[in-house]
Structure formats: C-alpha cells, structure tokens
Amino acid sequence: MDQKIGAQSLRFAEAPFIVSSASIVGTKEGQGPLSDEFDMIGADDKFGQDTWEESESALQKEAVTLALGKADMKPEDIRYIFAGDLLGQNIASSFGLMDFDIPIFGLYGACSTCGESLSLAAMCVAAGYADHVVAVTSSHFASAEKQFRFPLEYANQRPLSATWTVTGSGAFVLAGHQEREHLSVTPCVAITGITTGKIVDYGIKDSMNMGAAMAPAAADLIEQNLKDFDRKPEDYDRIITGDLGTVGKEILIRLLKERGFDISNQHEDCGIQIFDDSVQNTGAGGSGCGCSAATLSAHYLKRMERGELKRILFCPTGALLSTVSFNEGQPVPGISHGVVMEYVERKVN
Missing domain, CATH: 3.40.47.40 (Stage V sporulation protein AD)
Incomplete structure (x- = not known):
C-alpha cells in the first residue's frame, strides 16, 4: 500500500x-x-x-x-x-x-x-x-x-x-x-496521517505579531491537508492550531474562506484555550513550543480518550526567526505541521 x-x-x-x-x-x-x-x-x-x-x-x-x-x-x-x-x-x-x-x-x-x-x-x-x-x-x-x-x-x-x-x-x-x-496500557488515540508544512513568507516583520506571521502557513497547511485527504472541514471534529492567538485566528479564518474552506465551526487554538486574557492580561493568547504540546496532552487527548472527539487535525504553527535575522531586517516566515489523530475503540477481553 x-x-x-x-x-x-x-x-x-x-x-x-x-x-x-x-x-x-x-x-x-x-x-x-x-x-x-x-x-x-x-x-x-x-x-x-x-x-x-x-x-x-x-x-x-x-x-x-x-x-x-x-x-x-x-x-x-x-x-x-x-x-x-x-x-x-x-x-x-x-x-x-x-x-x-x-x-x-x-x-x-x-x-x-x-x-x-x-x-x-x-x-x-x-x-x-x-x-x-x-x-x-x-x-x-x-x-x-x-x-x-x-x-x-x-x-x-x-x-x-x-x-x-x-x-x-x-x-x-x-x-x-x-x-x-502487548502494552500494559491499551491506547485509543492513533496517528493515522500527517501533512508536512512548507515555509510560507508574507513579509511580516513585526516580531510582536506572531499570529499574523504564522497564520498564512497554517492556512496553507490546512488547505493542503483537506485536498490530500479529500476531506471537508466538517470531517474533523476539531481543527486545532497551536499559537495563532486571537489576531492569527481571525486572519486564518479569512484566508481559508477566500480559498473556499470555512473552518470557523471546527477551529480552536491552543493559545486561546490556555489563557483567559480578561483575567490574566496575556494579550492575544499563548505561544511557544510548550503551548500546543501541553494543551494537546492535557485537554485534547483526554477528550479523545473519553470518546468526545473522534478525529482531529492538530497543526501547531511556528515563526522562523532568530535574533540575528530580526536585527538584520529579515521578515518572519511561518511553518505549520499537521497531525491527524483518530479515536480507536479499546478492545474488551
């Protein structure tokens, strides 16, 4: 195969x-x-x-x-x-x-x-x-x-x-x-597929607006995943980005609508889930490698293990800058990687 x-x-x-x-x-x-x-x-x-x-x-x-x-x-x-x-x-x-x-x-x-x-x-x-x-x-x-x-x-x-x-x-x-x-703990969440992202650069140079820098890469990745797997947004219970925050989420939804995909009913962002800005004063939301990793483990995998979510597309986003590139005036390209996870019933002996 x-x-x-x-x-x-x-x-x-x-x-x-x-x-x-x-x-x-x-x-x-x-x-x-x-x-x-x-x-x-x-x-x-x-x-x-x-x-x-x-x-x-x-x-x-x-x-x-x-x-x-x-x-x-x-x-x-x-x-x-x-x-x-x-x-x-x-x-x-x-x-x-x-x-x-x-x-x-x-x-x-x-x-x-x-x-x-x-x-x-x-x-x-x-x-x-x-x-x-x-x-x-x-x-x-x-x-x-x-x-x-x-x-x-x-x-x-x-x-x-x-x-x-x-x-x-x-x-x-x-x-x-x-x-x-053969495992002592029978798992029920399978990684059934992946979509590897490409570097996408829209020329954003504001390092304090990571959502705008990364949203185009997320849009590119999600569109490609839907095309490659011949799926519609509603074929996923959730389409989860990692670190776009409120600014990047708005841009992502708009970019995909322009391409013929409306994910507004399925989309959630780990950076928005992990903080409450009205109480914690965290601005547009959370970011960092630990944002999507901790939220996936603590929140989404547990929901899958309970059978509440059957299939998700997890696609954290990254801003590919360094202090050197930023100080030299380079833009902030983005990248996103997609992981398809599905719930599998545990066998009862």
Missing part, C-alpha cells in the same frame, strides 16, 4: 498509537482555564533551578519521566527521542534529556515543533524503525523573553497583538501498531 497521498501527506497503513502523554506548566498557566487538566503545575517558575534555561530543561525531564511512568515504561524501553525547544542550539532539550541515555534527534520548528516531533516519531514507528519512541517539546516565558526580546527586568510594554510565551512542556510516548496488544 502506497502511504504517500497528495502532495505533502502520508496516510499510515498501520497507524502508530499515542500510549501516554504528560503536561507540566508554570504558575500563570496553572491559573488559566485548563488548570484542572494539567498533570503538574509548578510551585514557582524556577522549578527548583538556578537559571531560566535550567528551569526549562527541568520541565522536559519531568514531562518525559511522567509520560514514561504513565506508559509503565523505563528509559531503556525507548529507542529514540524526538525533542526540541526555542533556545539556541536546543539547549533546553540537550541538557534536560541527556541523563536518560536515549538516542535523540534534536529538532527546531519554532512553535510548530510539537507537530514536527510527533510527525517524525509517528513515521519512525510506522516504518518499523522503533517499537517505542518519545516526542517532547518545551518553552519557558522567561528564557524566551531573554533570548528573543528583552530581559524581564527591562519591563518593556507589550502591544495587544503580542502573545505570551507559555511556560510548559508536553511529552508523548508512541508505539507501533503491532505493539498495541
């Missing part, structure tokens, strides 16, 4: 499963609408560490440990880790995960990294290259502000279009189709 469909997608002949996941967030996220759904909320945003970067590493380490525990697995049961973050040279991932002593692929897709890591992890187990793998991403408000904008002590003013980088991490244990019957 040819698993390649359309121009940019794969439909897995034997779909891999998400065995378990874990979400860990900071104090601000723990005060938001999803507070009761996260696995762990930090008592403070340092997570017992001395620096913000070490704090983010601790997030990843704890998220992977918790996800492995839920799956009743040990580090030696995992063949590969697919991991990434927003910091230079992926230092949150490398320093946070090295003690697991597991072969690792370091990834960078900006805030779309959760979609990228899940896509590559699913491809790996679906092809038979590994029985069990882990996908994990993270972000931290303070480390991201320090690297991309200003140190917190500067107390700069934020425009209303700005999103708030989520302090959080999400980790996911994946297993191949053939492993389902």
